[in-house]
Amino acid sequence: RKDRVFVWGFSYSGALGVPSFVRPDAGWKKPRRIQPTPYRLETEEKISSAACGYGFTLLASKTRDITKVWGMGLNKDSQLGFQRSRRDQTKGYEYVLEPSPIPLPLEKPQQTRVLQVSCGRAHSLVLTDSEGVFTMGNNSYGQCGRKVVEDEIYSESHLIHQLKEFDSRVVQVVCGQDHSLFRTKKGTVYACGWGADGQTGLGHYNITSVPTKLHGDIAGVNIIQVSSYGDCCLAVSDEGEVFGWGNSEYLQLASVTETTQVNVPRHLPFKIGKVKEAACGGTGNIVLTEEGNVFVWGYGILGKGPNLIETAVPEMIPPSLFGWSDFSPDVRVAHVRCGLSQFAALTNRGELFVWGKNLRGCLGTGRKEDQYFPWRVTVPGEVVDVACGVDHMVSMVRSFT
Amino acid sequence: PGSGGSPGRALRIGSIAVSLAVRGPRFRKLKIGAGHRLDVKASGGLVLGIGHGNKLLTDLYNCHLPKVYTVGGLFGKATDDFSDTGNLVEKTTFDHITREKLERILAVIQGTNQKALLMYSNIDMKTQEAYELAVKGLIRPMAKSPPIITAVRCLQFALPEFQLEIHCLHETQQYLRRMVHEIGLELKSSAVCTRVRRTRDGVFSVHDALPRTRWDLRSVQEAIGSCQLKVETELEKTLG
Numbered sequence: 001r002k003d004r005v006f007v008w009g010f011s012y013s014g015a016l017g018v019p020s021f022v023r024p025d026a027g028w029k030k031p032r033r034i035q036p037t038p039y040r041l042e043t044e045e046k047i048s049s050a051a052c053g054y055g056f057t058l059l060a061s062k063t064r065d066i067t068k069v070w071g072m073g074l075n076k077d078s079q080l081g082f083q084r085s086r087r088d089q090t091k092g093y094e095y096v097l098e099p100s101p102i103p104l105p106l107e108k109p110q111q112t113r114v115l116q117v118s119c120g121r122a123h124s125l126v127l128t129d130s131e132g133v134f135t136m137g138n139n140s141y142g143q144c145g146r147k148v149v150e151d152e153i154y155s156e157s158h159l160i161h162q163l164k165e166f167d168s169r170v171v172q173v174v175c176g177q178d179h180s181l182f183r184t185k186k187g188t189v190y191a192c193g194w195g196a197d198g199q200t201g202l203g204h205y206n207i208t209s210v211p212t213k214l215h216g217d218i219a220g221v222n223i224i225q226v227s228s229y230g231d232c233c234l235a236v237s238d239e240g241e242v243f244g245w246g247n248s249e250y251l252q253l254a255s256v257t258e259t260t261q262v263n264v265p266r267h268l269p270f271k272i273g274k275v276k277e278a279a280c281g282g283t284g285n286i287v288l289t290e291e292g293n294v295f296v297w298g299y300g301i302l303g304k305g306p307n308l309i310e311t312a313v314p315e316m317i318p319p320s321l322f323g324w325s326d327f328s329p330d331v332r333v334a335h336v337r338c339g340l341s342q343f344a345a346l347t348n349r350g351e352l353f354v355w356g357k358n359l360r361g362c363l364g365t366g367r368k369e370d371q372y373f374p375w376r377v378t379v380p381g382e383v384v385d386v387a388c389g390v391d392h393m394v395s396m397v398r399s400f401t
Numbered sequence: 402p403g404s405g406g407s408p409g410r411a412l413r414i415g416s417i418a419v420s421l422a423v424r425g426p427r428f429r430k431l432k433i434g435a436g437h438r439l440d441v442k443a444s445g446g447l448v449l450g451i452g453h454g455n456k457l458l459t460d461l462y463n464c465h466l467p468k469v470y471t472v473g474g475l476f477g478k479a480t481d482d483f484s485d486t487g488n489l490v491e492k493t494t495f496d497h498i499t500r501e502k503l504e505r506i507l508a509v510i511q512g513t514n515q516k517a518l519l520m521y522s523n524i525d526m527k528t529q530e531a532y533e534l535a536v537k538g539l540i541r542p543m544a545k546s547p548p549i550i551t552a553v554r555c556l557q558f559a560l561p562e563f564q565l566e567i568h569c570l571h572e573t574q575q576y577l578r579r580m581v582h583e584i585g586l587e588l589k590s591s592a593v594c595t596r597v598r599r600t601r602d603g604v605f606s607v608h609d610a611l612p613r614t615r616w617d618l619r620s621v622q623e624a625i626g627s628c629q630l631k632v633e634t635e636l637e638k639t640l641g
Binding site for chain 1: 527536
């Protein structure tokens, strides 16, 4: 069984990694602005983690080889590191059209492994198993975890910062729009970056340029997962409780407060069962419970038809929409993911369901219209994981035979 | 006409049809029509309509209800007509095939057919009505369409044999045999179809069917009576 990567969505930024879509390599070929259905991307190594940012993508492999991370798409803020231009050795590329290696300043490049990558609006985070977290890209709000340098020029920058000062090993990194979240093995959460919506959860609305520990309702709680993509953040504890902070203009946290910005983690007392996984989008949130049920709340196309536009309290999406029936009663949703205005759900059968705004074909359904309820994406293989961006998606697929 | 005989002797009365005192046609003609066809190599339930039932058959056809088949397959060979009685085209190995692999292929088949289902059912996907129908699993084409598989699962798996239960619409039995052949190809081997048995046709299941030994007037009357309610309910639900 082979492991493959499939991409779809908006291609002109280079985020899909197929140069012939942007610069056709034959006279008769036409540029492809949008790839409406999953398209196989050839990769040199087996990709274990992928992340979609705002117009760019990072792919990472668990290999011990020197090259462990590849990037493609927008690079105006060096979110893909320095990509040396072949025409002029002193300059760097602003757009990277195919997966290109990102050189990380590792101490032990042939031993350290990259576990996970995450991308925000203009910055990226790379998590390693023994050398902490590497950050690159825009740092105007301190989202890279280093001091903001006035008038710093981010394009064509070689600077990749390393973060090691946490209470224990970092096991998950998450990028919001302009902030970063770090979850450690001990279950604590650190944050840095833009805080005007309270998304750093540090009790103020200023920017933070050094990863700082969060308290509030998650103090002393063992957090097993954090999520963010826009300006709202969610965290799940080992007991299945959900905590949120950040933007609440779209009712994301309206169940506990009427204020539209929450700068301290608050417990969301939902009575929906033990939560296993949560994902945050731009205006909507989604959680998956231990029982395999999917709940959505917030604003936008939430997945229960065009009539449900907003809700402060989670509403369950009927399991029959994910392929469950009397005929196949073992079908269960295994993971949930969020893009800026789309949702994705992966079932235990390896099927991918998407719904939300179909911005530039990012849903991969092959149709142009927005999708108001979960719809199956035809992928030739078992979908193992999916990363959602603003206008593109990347999935890791295992072939059937 | 005969007179009563002594006790113990059977009384033989001739057929009254030959008597000159009886008027009217000798036989009454009844129109019998068949519902969805079953080809020569297939078995299972075949729905027949008698008299008024013919019109009901047409109405039931317009309901576009799914049919259920039990399809048997055999890995290891491919024939020209996809069944086990055809001319051998190719022989292949099949020890690499596992139930898990087969089920994965079946999942793909269901997925691609789900798309076709929605496309041919002509529903505006942007409406709340579409959402409600999707939740209930009631989206299906209400007009002519290519064959669509609504559900498929593996009932039995014992190499080289396997058995599938297939729910479908607008199919032919040969289409199902071709599907078995294509499943064999997807699994990097080959397969032929050993049997196609229809176990359900809309509201009629094979349990309601009359076996050969019960093809008599009384059984037919009883069968019609017991199905009447089911047919009426379904027609009303779908056609209003």
